[in-house]
Amino acid sequence: MDAAACSRVLPQINLSHSDHRLSTGRSGPASFRSSKRLLVPKQLTVSCSTPIDKRNDMFGVSHCSKKNPVGEVLCPAGVCTYGGTAVESHSHAAEEKVGVLLLNLGGPETLNDVQPFLFNLFADPDIIRLPRLFRFLQQPLAKLISVLRAPKSKEGYAAIGGGSPLRKITNEQANELGKTLESKDLPVNVYVGMRYWYPFTEEAVQQIKKDRITRLVVLPLYPQFSISTTGSSVRVLQDIFRKDAYLSRMPVSIINSWYQREGYIKSMANLISKELESFSEPAEAMIFFSAHGVPLSYVEDAGDPYKDQMEECIFLIMKELKSRGINNEHTLAYQSRVGPVQWLKPYTDEVLVELGQKGVKSLLAVPVSFVSEHIETLEEIDMEYRELALESGIENWGRVPALGCTPSFITDLADAVIEAVPLATAMSTPQTTSEVADHDPVRYAIKMFFGSFLAFILFFSPMIMAFRNT
Numbered sequence: 001m002d003a004a005a006c007s008r009v010l011p012q013i014n015l016s017h018s019d020h021r022l023s024t025g026r027s028g029p030a031s032f033r034s035s036k037r038l039l040v041p042k043q044l045t046v047s048c049s050t051p052i053d054k055r056n057d058m059f060g061v062s063h064c065s066k067k068n069p070v071g072e073v074l075c076p077a078g079v080c081t082y083g084g085t086a087v088e089s090h091s092h093a094a095e096e097k098v099g100v101l102l103l104n105l106g107g108p109e110t111l112n113d114v115q116p117f118l119f120n121l122f123a124d125p126d127i128i129r130l131p132r133l134f135r136f137l138q139q140p141l142a143k144l145i146s147v148l149r150a151p152k153s154k155e156g157y158a159a160i161g162g163g164s165p166l167r168k169i170t171n172e173q174a175n176e177l178g179k180t181l182e183s184k185d186l187p188v189n190v191y192v193g194m195r196y197w198y199p200f201t202e203e204a205v206q207q208i209k210k211d212r213i214t215r216l217v218v219l220p221l222y223p224q225f226s227i228s229t230t231g232s233s234v235r236v237l238q239d240i241f242r243k244d245a246y247l248s249r250m251p252v253s254i255i256n257s258w259y260q261r262e263g264y265i266k267s268m269a270n271l272i273s274k275e276l277e278s279f280s281e282p283a284e285a286m287i288f289f290s291a292h293g294v295p296l297s298y299v300e301d302a303g304d305p306y307k308d309q310m311e312e313c314i315f316l317i318m319k320e321l322k323s324r325g326i327n328n329e330h331t332l333a334y335q336s337r338v339g340p341v342q343w344l345k346p347y348t349d350e351v352l353v354e355l356g357q358k359g360v361k362s363l364l365a366v367p368v369s370f371v372s373e374h375i376e377t378l379e380e381i382d383m384e385y386r387e388l389a390l391e392s393g394i395e396n397w398g399r400v401p402a403l404g405c406t407p408s409f410i411t412d413l414a415d416a417v418i419e420a421v422p423l424a425t426a427m428s429t430p431q432t433t434s435e436v437a438d439h440d441p442v443r444y445a446i447k448m449f450f451g452s453f454l455a456f457i458l459f460f461s462p463m464i465m466a467f468r469n470t
């Protein structure tokens with residue numbers, strides 16, 4: 001584990017002895033059903049409705065053609081496995097115990113958790129990306145920013161009842177997924193691993209090991225891949241796995257992104273068409289997709305596929321709606337920016353004001369980067385953006401709920417898992433792209449220049465105060 005992860009706020013977790021029961025005090029059951037033993041021939045036996053290669057071809061990307069920022073082969077749309085071959089060549093049937101690990105962000109459960117949660121978030125080198133030479137500043141910087149940001153964040157969490165609903169909702173999704181997989185004859189243990197709060201990914205992995213899981217499907221609950229979300233969680237997982245003999249041999253299949261899956265697209269279209277009906281003139285309402293933003297540099301410099309995947313996702317949802325005779329106007333904007341740098345544009349708050357000024361009267365907000373209700377739907381969209389829209393001249397406001405445990409959505413996730421099971425291979429330990437980039441002298445010089453600049457502003461510029469309020 002790297003230094004940043006070691007000194008993360010992770011009280012009472014014993015990571016040194018893998019077979020001991022974890023006593024976090026707060027963590028509930030990490031696993032969502034006791035698995036039965038399952039006979040899965042290690043040859044490909046589970047049918048895929050859409051072969052992965054074909055799916056990628058549909059979007060003009062060859063399967064596993066890029067490397068993602070954590071150094072894995074990156075499938076812009078689909079499942080990735082570690083190592084060279086997707087399917088193991090064993091011809092005999094082996095006794096398998098399949099696990100599904102749901103990865104999510106995590107959220108503070110009480111107002112006292114807010115600052116340490118923020119510390120964990122900002123201490124993540126995939127959230128605040130410092131040049132290698134300045135990584136030693138990551139923790140002090142995280143401390144400073146988390147303390148400055150905490151009052152504003154606390155206000156938000158106070159407004160939605162004093163904590164994040166993410167853990168509860170993710171647990172419900174895990175339960176439903178387990179039941180659905182069982183009904184499809186794939187009994188599994190489902191685990192929840194959060195990146196920044198309980199139950200941490202480390203806890204889930206300890207449980208996976210304790211349960212002697214033999215094959216694992218990793219399903220991040222983010223439809224689109226970003227360095228800052230799926231990328232970060234997978235990097236942590238990879239760090240844990242490569243240090244453990246049992247885990248590093250375990251066949252693993254990671255579903256990097258799934259925004260293009262038919263079941264997900266149709267489920268989103270169902271929610272949108274249902275919500276449109278609540279407007280007196282449904283055809284007049286603008287469909288306003290609001291995605292969580294990322295800093296522009298992620299996309300432009302680090303090659304984050306997030307923006308492309310988001311646009312593709314919106315295209316597919318609108319195509320589905322059009323096939324149902326729904327031809328409303330639509331737009332996409334990015335919300336929740338933090339700090340002094342430029343984020344993906346257009347910004348949700350600015351677009352809402354512009355639309356109001358242009359005379360748009362009815363607007364249906366659709367959160368699209370996340371599948372649970374959370375602070376940014378319940379507070380930012382439902383309170384802040386709603387108020388801003390109404391002040392700007394929009395008269396009729398609606399918001400599509402997050403997918404949560406919508407049955408068609410859970411069924412689609414279950415199908416994604418079933419397709420991924422036979423593709424699992426042992427995790428390897430590839431070099432990270434940031435290490436590769438550091439070997440390039442030009443990129444290194446650029447990093448050094450901006451690193452020095454950054455070090456300067458960290459200590460001397462009041463710009464850091466921007467984390468407080470944006």
Ligand SMILES: C=CC1=C(C)c2cc3[nH]c(cc4nc(cc5[nH]c(cc1n2)c(C)c5CCC(=O)O)C(CCC(=O)O)=C4C)c(C)c3C=C
Pocket residue numbers: 105106107108118121126127128149152153164165166222226228229292293294295338369370373374375376
């Ligand atoms: C696809 C989803 C998300 C992306 C991309 C993402 C990037 C990202 N986020 C921050 C900073 C913060 N995020 C916060 C909360 C938060 N973020 C997501 C999702 C994505 N973040 C969720 C689901 C949540 C809410 C969790 C919950 O408790 O309900 C917060 C804390 C809240 C606040 O103060 O606004 C911060 C801070 C950055 C910097 C970033 C990309 C670099």
Ligand SMILES: [Fe+2]
Pocket residue numbers: 292336
């Ligand atoms: Fe975020």
